[in-house]
Amino acid sequence: MNKREYIASLREQLVTLPSKDVEEILKEFEMHFDIGVSEGKSESEIAAKLGSPTEVAQFYLGDAVPEFDVSGTQTVAAGAYPIVPIQTWLGRPNRGVTAQTIQGFCHPTYAIPPKNAAPKPEPAGERAHQGGRAPDLSGERPVQGKKEFDLPDYTQYPSHDPNYVKPETKTHDRTFVILFTIFVAIWVWLLALGIVIALIGLTALTGFLSGVLFVAPSLTGGFLCAKIIFAIALAFMTIALGILTFFGICGFIRGTIAYIRYMGKCWKKD
C-alpha cells in the first residue's frame, strides 16, 4: 500500500469524525510518510509499520486499545478486548498492591466500560472482613479509609460510563432558523446575487467596449492612438473583472449550498 492509498483508506474509515479532525489526522500521517521517505524508506514499508488503516482508525474512533508486546513480535490488535476487571487481573484482592496504585496509574479515560455490568457495591463490612483475613504478603496494612478495589470512576469522564446517556445536542431551534432566514439570510443572498449579476454585466460591458475599440478604432475618427491604449486598458480590466466574477460565482454557489445544507441539518435534528 502506498501513501496515497493508505491516506485514502484512512479517510474512508474516519468518515464519522468531524472533517476538521480528519484533515488534521491525515495531515499528520502525510507528514509521517514524508519524513519516512526523506529517510530513505519506501512508502509501502512505512505503511506496513503504521499498521492497517482500519486498525489505526479504530484507535481514533475510540473502540480499540494499542496492543504492545515487550517480548518480541509486533502486533496490533484492534476491536473487542476481553474486559478484565482489576480484581481478576490481580488474582485476589489485597496483596499489598492497592487498587489506588493501579487506578491512579491507569488513566481514567481509558477505562473501558464493562458491558451492562454495573459495579456491584460490596458491603463495607464484608470488605473489611476480607481484607483482614487475606494473607498480607507485603506486610503493609491497607490504609484505613482507602478503597481497596473498585471499578473505574466515571465522574470525570461521564461518556465512558456504561449507563451514560448522551445529552441531546442543542442546535438552533426552528424559530431562530426561520427568522434568521427571513430577516437576514434572504437579503444577504439577494445582495450577493445582485453583486454577482453586476459583475457579470460589467465584465460584458468592458469586454464589448474594448472589442469595439479594437475592431473599429477609426469609426469614430481622430485620437487613434489614445483609443487603442484605452482599448488595451479595457481588455485588461475585462480579464480582471472576469476572474473576479468567476470567484464571485463560485463563492456564491458554495455559500448557497452550504446554507441550504445547514438548514436541512437543523430541520432534521430538530
Added chain:
Amino acid sequence: MNVQFKKGVLDLCVLAMLKDSDRYGYELASTLSETIMISDGTVYPLLRKLASDGLVASYLQESQSGPPRKYYSLTVMGQKKLEELLEDWNSFTASVNKIVGGVSA
C-alpha cells in the same frame, strides 16, 4: 495484560519522552515502536488524546533537511501528570517486586 494498564503505560512512555525535549510524531512513533513493539500508527491517536486532554501541545516546524514536522511538547498539566504517573508507576512496580522479587524463575 490489562487494557487500562497498557494505556497508562503508553501515556507514561510518551510523556516521559517529552520531558527533556520536544519531539515530533515520527520520532516518538519510531522510538516507541522499536522498544515496545507497537505499530507506528497507534502513537498518533494516543498523541491526539493527550493533546485533547491538555497534557501535550503541538506546533509545526520546518526542518532544514526534509519535510515540516509536527512537534509535541509537554504542557504544565502534562508535567504534573507525568510526575503523578511516575510516582504511581514506581510505587506499583515496587509493590509488585515485593511479591515477585523473592520468587526465582
